[in-house]
Amino acid sequence: MAPGLLSVNENGVADKRHKVTVVGSGNWGSTIGKIAAENAKEHPELFEEQVQMWVFEEEVTYEGKTEKLSHVINTHHENIKYLPNITLPTNLIANPSLEDAVQGSSILIFNLPHQFIHTTCNRLKGKIVPYARAISCIKGVDVNDEGVSLFSEWIGDGLGIYCGALSGANLATEIAQQKLSETTIAYDPPPMDNSRNPSRNATPRSATPARGEQRASAAELSVTPLADLHHRDARGRISKTRLTPVPPEYPPLDHDTFKALFQRPYFLVSMVSDVAGTSLGGALKNIVALAAGFVVGKGWGNNAKSAIMRVGLLEMIKFGKEFFGETVSTATFTKESAGVADLITSCSGGRNFNGAKLAVERGVSVQEIEQKELNGQKLQGTSTAAEVYSFLQKRGLENDYPLFTAVYDILEGRKTIDDIPAILAKAQS
Numbered sequence: 001m002a003p004g005l006l007s008v009n010e011n012g013v014a015d016k017r018h019k020v021t022v023v024g025s026g027n028w029g030s031t032i033g034k035i036a037a038e039n040a041k042e043h044p045e046l047f048e049e050q051v052q053m054w055v056f057e058e059e060v061t062y063e064g065k066t067e068k069l070s071h072v073i074n075t076h077h078e079n080i081k082y083l084p085n086i087t088l089p090t091n092l093i094a095n096p097s098l099e100d101a102v103q104g105s106s107i108l109i110f111n112l113p114h115q116f117i118h119t120t121c122n123r124l125k126g127k128i129v130p131y132a133r134a135i136s137c138i139k140g141v142d143v144n145d146e147g148v149s150l151f152s153e154w155i156g157d158g159l160g161i162y163c164g165a166l167s168g169a170n171l172a173t174e175i176a177q178q179k180l181s182e183t184t185i186a187y188d189p190p191p192m193d194n195s196r197n198p199s200r201n202a203t204p205r206s207a208t209p210a211r212g213e214q215r216a217s218a219a220e221l222s223v224t225p226l227a228d229l230h231h232r233d234a235r236g237r238i239s240k241t242r243l244t245p246v247p248p249e250y251p252p253l254d255h256d257t258f259k260a261l262f263q264r265p266y267f268l269v270s271m272v273s274d275v276a277g278t279s280l281g282g283a284l285k286n287i288v289a290l291a292a293g294f295v296v297g298k299g300w301g302n303n304a305k306s307a308i309m310r311v312g313l314l315e316m317i318k319f320g321k322e323f324f325g326e327t328v329s330t331a332t333f334t335k336e337s338a339g340v341a342d343l344i345t346s347c348s349g350g351r352n353f354n355g356a357k358l359a360v361e362r363g364v365s366v367q368e369i370e371q372k373e374l375n376g377q378k379l380q381g382t383s384t385a386a387e388v389y390s391f392l393q394k395r396g397l398e399n400d401y402p403l404f405t406a407v408y409d410i411l412e413g414r415k416t417i418d419d420i421p422a423i424l425a426k427a428q429s
């Protein structure tokens with residue numbers, strides 16, 4: 001049967017269901033696992049009821065006894081370490097074996113602190129079904145000698161699958177408590193999965209290259225058969241990854257299916273196609289949240305924090321446009337939850353903001369606060385600040401991004417918070 005044509009039974013229902021696995025079980029990983037399991041149960045026509053959640057195994061103390069975390073989750077339906085006091089659905093299955101958790105899964109949700117994704121993904125090579133599709137909930141960027149890449153790109157290219165991104169104003173504990181929230185899911189499905197939704201992949205168009213990128217040649221744009229195994233990546237280039245079509249026995253993996261997997265009455269999903277903008281919003285706001293924590297920790301108040309957020313948002317948009325090209329939409333930063341709304345919530349109550357504020361108030365390093373106060377949860381802003389700085393410095397562009405650069409310099413002790421007013425003054429027009 002041709003890709004894209006559904007194989008349905010006599011009731012008009014697809015023959016197979018998607019098996020869903022969440023790779024990661026921290027504060028956000030467990031919350032997303034809860035959401036996916038609630039929806040898997042509500043949509044038996046689309047998903048297998050049991051949702052697997054890979055747990056990086058560790059020992060915890062439960063009622064005075066030492067137990068494995070995965071055992072506690074499966075027995076008491078609570079992640080007592082990373083998401084305490086929240087009851088998890090009984091169809092969310094904690095699995096300490098990564099390879100077993102992903103076996104046969106056609107939907108993979110990556111939700112780990114970004115420093116662990118490389119080793120985790122390397123273990124997955126050859127262990128997943130080739131037609132799997134993924135969503136990255138990771139807020140961070142990957143910097144190597146060749147440049148900066150998104151985790152959705154890294155996961156997609158590394159595993160030979162398509163990977164979109166979920167990001168938004170999403171303080172995990174509030175969502176786990178079913179308090180109202182919005183999110184953005186960027187999914188630009190490859191043409192062969194796209195039986196119900198229009199996609200920019202279906203229409204060839206010229207892509208403006210980001211700084212240092214090669215423009216796709218006219219021949220590439222016009223000759224490559226877009227309707228088969230290639231798709232456009234997050235930067236609008238034709239991906240080198242040859243995708244395996246999702247077998248027709250499964251429901252299509254398109255915007256409708258992903259919305260059914262993530263939307264809850266308390267978690268409202270906006271589906272977009274800008275994977276790069278959505279991913280960058282979540283990664284870069286963590287640097288700005290540290291700066292906001294620094295000035296509030298100094299006692300400089302809300303106006304100073306707002307100034308940081310304004311300048312930070314401008315640097316976020318500039319970075320996206322400069323290094324990821326025309327596919328990054330300014331509207332993702334200004335209109336979507338993944339942009340300005342995430343910046344606001346993170347600079348109000350996020351761990352990076354609170355950690356930086358506490359560090360200044362106590363006169364200790366942010367890293368010390370992370371180690372002593374977060375009970376194993378990880379700050380993403382400190383490593384993202386270092387990675388973005390290293391990328392900019394290699395290109396001699398530190399001065400073009402003065403706030404991002406200042407955050408790293410403050411973390412490294414080369415500058416102090418008292419240097420921030422001069423940086424903001426320079427950002428005045």
Ligand SMILES: NC(=O)C1=CN([C@@H]2O[C@H](COP(=O)(O)OP(=O)(O)OC[C@H]3O[C@@H](n4cnc5c(N)ncnc54)[C@H](O)[C@@H]3O)[C@@H](O)[C@H]2O)C=CC1
Pocket residue numbers: 024025026027028029030055056057082111112113114116120137138139140170171172173376377378379380
């Ligand atoms: N917590 C939140 O409110 C939100 C977090 N995010 C993003 O979600 C991603 C995941 O963060 P969280 O779930 O909050 O994690 P977390 O910071 O709560 O938990 C740390 C996790 O890392 C795991 N871990 C520790 N060592 C490991 C290793 N060597 N290999 C693999 N895993 C290891 C722990 O088991 C635990 O699951 C991050 O990129 C974060 O920025 C996004 C939105 C909200």
Ligand SMILES: O=C(CO)COP(=O)(O)O
Pocket residue numbers: 139168169170171172286289342345346349350351352353379380
């Ligand atoms: O991404 C978040 C909220 O959207 C959480 O931010 P923190 O990691 O700083 O808590």
